[in-house]
Amino acid sequence: MSKFSEIKKDFPIFERNINGNKLTYLDSGATSQKPNSVIDKMNDIYKFNNANVHRGTYVLSSETTQEYESVRNKLQSFLNASDSDEIIFTKGTTEALNFLANSIANKLMGEGDEIILSEIEHHANIIPWQMVAEKYKLNINYVKVNDDFSLDLDDLSSKLSSKTKVVSIVGESNLSGMLPDIKEINNLVRSNSDSLLIIDGAQLVPHRKVDVQDLGIDFLVFSGHKMLGPTGIGVVWGKKELLNSLDPVYGGGDMIEEVHYDKATWAPVPHKFEAGTPPYVEAIGLGAAVDYLGNLGMSEVEKHSDELREYGRKVLLDIDGVNVIHSEQDIAGCTFGMYVDGVHATDLSVMLDTHGVAVRAGHHCVQPFHRKLGIDATIRSTAYIYNDKEDIDTLKSAIISSVEMLR
Amino acid sequence: MSKFSEIKKDFPIFERNINGNKLTYLDSGATSQKPNSVIDKMNDIYKFNNANVHRGTYVLSSETTQEYESVRNKLQSFLNASDSDEIIFTKGTTEALNFLANSIANKLMGEGDEIILSEIEHHANIIPWQMVAEKYKLNINYVKVNDDFSLDLDDLSSKLSSKTKVVSIVGESNLSGMLPDIKEINNLVRSNSDSLLIIDGAQLVPHRKVDVQDLGIDFLVFSGHKMLGPTGIGVVWGKKELLNSLDPVYGGGDMIEEVHYDKATWAPVPHKFEAGTPPYVEAIGLGAAVDYLGNLGMSEVEKHSDELREYGRKVLLDIDGVNVIHSEQDIAGCTFGMYVDGVHATDLSVMLDTHGVAVRAGHHCVQPFHRKLGIDATIRSTAYIYNDKEDIDTLKSAIISSVEMLR
Amino acid sequence: MSIREKVDEYKKILDIFPNDQEKYQYLIEKAKENNSFPPELRLDNFKVNGCQSQVWLVPEEKNEKLFFNSDSDALISKGLVTLIASIYSDEKAEDIVTSEIDLMEEFELGVILSPARRNGAYSMLKTIKEYAKNLIA
Amino acid sequence: MSIREKVDEYKKILDIFPNDQEKYQYLIEKAKENNSFPPELRLDNFKVNGCQSQVWLVPEEKNEKLFFNSDSDALISKGLVTLIASIYSDEKAEDIVTSEIDLMEEFELGVILSPARRNGAYSMLKTIKEYAKNLIA
Ligand SMILES: Cc1ncc(COP(=O)(O)O)c(C=O)c1O
Numbered sequence A, B: 001m002s003k004f005s006e007i008k009k010d011f012p013i014f015e016r017n018i019n020g021n022k023l024t025y026l027d028s029g030a031t032s033q034k035p036n037s038v039i040d041k042m043n044d045i046y047k048f049n050n051a052n053v054h055r056g057t058y059v060l061s062s063e064t065t066q067e068y069e070s071v072r073n074k075l076q077s078f079l080n081a082s083d084s085d086e087i088i089f090t091k092g093t094t095e096a097l098n099f100l101a102n103s104i105a106n107k108l109m110g111e112g113d114e115i116i117l118s119e120i121e122h123h124a125n126i127i128p129w130q131m132v133a134e135k136y137k138l139n140i141n142y143v144k145v146n147d148d149f150s151l152d153l154d155d156l157s158s159k160l161s162s163k164t165k166v167v168s169i170v171g172e173s174n175l176s177g178m179l180p181d182i183k184e185i186n187n188l189v190r191s192n193s194d195s196l197l198i199i200d201g202a203q204l205v206p207h208r209k210v211d212v213q214d215l216g217i218d219f220l221v222f223s224g225h226k227m228l229g230p231t232g233i234g235v236v237w238g239k240k241e242l243l244n245s246l247d248p249v250y251g252g253g254d255m256i257e258e259v260h261y262d263k264a265t266w267a268p269v270p271h272k273f274e275a276g277t278p279p280y281v282e283a284i285g286l287g288a289a290v291d292y293l294g295n296l297g298m299s300e301v302e303k304h305s306d307e308l309r310e311y312g313r314k315v316l317l318d319i320d321g322v323n324v325i326h327s328e329q330d331i332a333g334c335t336f337g338m339y340v341d342g343v344h345a346t347d348l349s350v351m352l353d354t355h356g357v358a359v360r361a362g363h364h365c366v367q368p369f370h371r372k373l374g375i376d377a378t379i380r381s382t383a384y385i386y387n388d389k390e391d392i393d394t395l396k397s398a399i400i401s402s403v404e405m406l407r
Numbered sequence C, D: 001m002s003i004r005e006k007v008d009e010y011k012k013i014l015d016i017f018p019n020d021q022e023k024y025q026y027l028i029e030k031a032k033e034n035n036s037f038p039p040e041l042r043l044d045n046f047k048v049n050g051c052q053s054q055v056w057l058v059p060e061e062k063n064e065k066l067f068f069n070s071d072s073d074a075l076i077s078k079g080l081v082t083l084i085a086s087i088y089s090d091e092k093a094e095d096i097v098t099s100e101i102d103l104m105e106e107f108e109l110g111v112i113l114s115p116a117r118r119n120g121a122y123s124m125l126k127t128i129k130e131y132a133k134n135l136i137a
């Protein structure tokens, strides 16, 4: 863990004192903390370069545009995409999935066509599809989740058909840390349908090396704020020929070729999908985050995540009276949903806060799956690069003393 | 101009040296520069408070949520809205108008209904309507612009009918600085139709005091980045009963009450319109911008704008060979579109850059209106609070010397 | 005791505890003492919207005064709603409506009384005031 | 002269000018000297996409070499495309395709050759290389 032992120093938030304790931040599944390099980069842009992108013919605008556009190149190599035009900026995963749902349903689907999701999807990967399903009269099927929290791939196979036009699956579960076998899913989708395959990478991309060409998928979406970047920025990666074939969903400045009073024509990708002033400072901040992760090396980030997962399994699965929702597969994320019979998740998280431990309580935007499990709410611990084994120990002892008080 | 004479010191960008000159930034119509207070506020949040909003039960999340939600109150009083729930955050004006177009067309309009825009609208207030018009078979009419760049209100009256469901008009033209009489428009709309009235305040809100209740309008949209705030944040203000009656357009986390595999129910306003992790740091930055403007006082900001407009009229309307697109009404913004016969706008702006003068060249996202005027492109100068008369003088002498070289 | 007096009384008690943890512990004890809520009244129309846990508030009128019976499925929320209910119970509707006490400001109760908690304690108060208002109207 | 030699030649000339303004002035002069473009060739299929001004590039093959005739409605763009066209004119298609010279790096031409200008000079180059590629294929 050498590379990671000093890492908290890069993150100013860990100077904070919380209720007399040091901060044990274990809510990175909700949002990550930011290193100085990301904060400083955005600062510098605002202080010394800021100008709106693309249309300027003066120094400031040309500098900012260059910084902004170069982030596409950074993301291209981060994801091993084949073209930087395949990177589209949105304000987050949620906007990305709304865009894809609307654009695909409008262009490539018709009444009675099917969308396949899984039972464990985040609301961001359910509701946009429900909305377009209602509008365009489409059907949604949910792939079952096994008792070990893995996806039932036989169930997926049996649901795939010539009617399936979209399969959209989480790349890493934000509750159980489950990592589906994306290549296997891709094979099943290709051999049993002509469907597109979308991966919701909101939790996956921050934690693991993703090679979009190797995976063979069609679209990947993720948020900057969960991977050391700022809020207000997200990404759609898509195969260029697919992006070319889709129509924009949002209209405005900078996405057009020509506008007449009766009609408009679109700019080439990626611009046709980026209507209006983009969150260019946020994109540049995301670029700094990608640099930071690149310097660590994503394989090191994976290794660190695996170590914390193994340690979490050893320590957390063992606490008396605590039920854990966590993938039983060999490889998974370092995310643990937990609940204690007779103790409300909100009470538990409020008590944990008095120990400086920040975890989330609630349904974590996977309400249907909580309902399936027959529980209202869980607390969730997600570790990230700045966490260490001590943090897991602190969580454990805080849980034990809190549960005692709440019983 | 006392309050404004020292203002450049609050804006670090003016320390920049551009091609050996000081920076004369006259492109605030595209985006504004940011004071230290705004930059520092976002810095502090990232460094010492950052956590995702709403769902946390720990100190950081509660602090950030409080900061985020308090911006709604700031905007409520900034706009004199009657309820802070009437403030909805988007990523900018463009998203705001796309949301309104889709939500209104879906809920309140039917085949053959009419939308009224004006000939001088920004693409952001044209294309979203064209897109929904095609989808829902609606018609769009454009109010004529007079030779003095004012709106032809007789034409508006004649176009209003029981079929009109939406009138969406720019609050301040980003090309000519024209300020329509919104109260008069509101009267016409109310007495000749049951239409909703939307004001595109992207240019208006940064420059002039806006009292939504006094104006009597239904919706107002604007962007943070044009009013000293960060990129990636915008606002829809809407009357609460109207917002209650509309359905969300974007689905995801945090905008729901309950999610089932087959359907979902929505949270109350404003949350039902804010799907996913909102740009909360950007919203907080916008709050700091509103504080900054509030400290100056919007009536002082208006006065400053009026002074620069009068000076601009005196100085710029007078340059030999320069044609000016600028409202001839008494009250207008300090925005001047300009073109020189035989000199390409791009050439001119590139040459101005060598003098440190930053103006925009192009169609400024009002292509149809440029086409109507029979010109391809203009340069545009927009002054803001940090500009002074000297900047206008610099612009004038730079234009004269540049045109000489380009002839 | 007036609303003001009860608030001051509780403030005194809460001030004794040196940190959030012990304050919450006090609320937990209050919650455990409150076992008078009939489970059959856990009805949707008595539910306080927008709390992170389920909270119920049932008003009752006796001798021209209002009383509130309360419950929650979470302990700390239950302690909080018990405390709030006792502050506003045995009071005249007008006194409740006109009371301008800001509990968020009066009590230092960490994240559970922070103005940031979307709706929690704020919703409890709003519900109480609405009951009182309806009674007057 | 090879492409490399022509680039070096232009670099030498441009280096003489102490600032952007004089460099642009040089381009403006180049533009004014270039008056050989027949207006009837200002056709859409010769247009270079993505420039802020309208730019046209017409290829011609003579003695197994490529020549480019160019025009623009803006002066500085015209100077720039004239310069680029002259660098790649009188060259074999293969030499154009294989040339890896990065003009953005070679010339310091302020905002007009910044990599940030969405497409401008970059589009001109791409168009020239595509013509050359098509000729070989
Ligand atoms: C009048 C007007 N409307 C809308 C917009 C679009 O704003 P944004 O690009 O911030 O979404 C602009 C700014 O470009 C504008 O000037």
Ligand SMILES: Cc1ncc(COP(=O)(O)O)c(C=O)c1O
Binding pocket: A029, A030, A092, A093, A094, A095, A122, A124, A125, A170, A172, A173, A174, A200, A202, A203, A223, A365, B253, B276, B277, B278
């Ligand atoms: C798996 C998953 N998908 C989607 C999202 C939504 O991301 P955002 O809120 O950044 O749009 C999240 C994060 O909450 C997530 O964990």
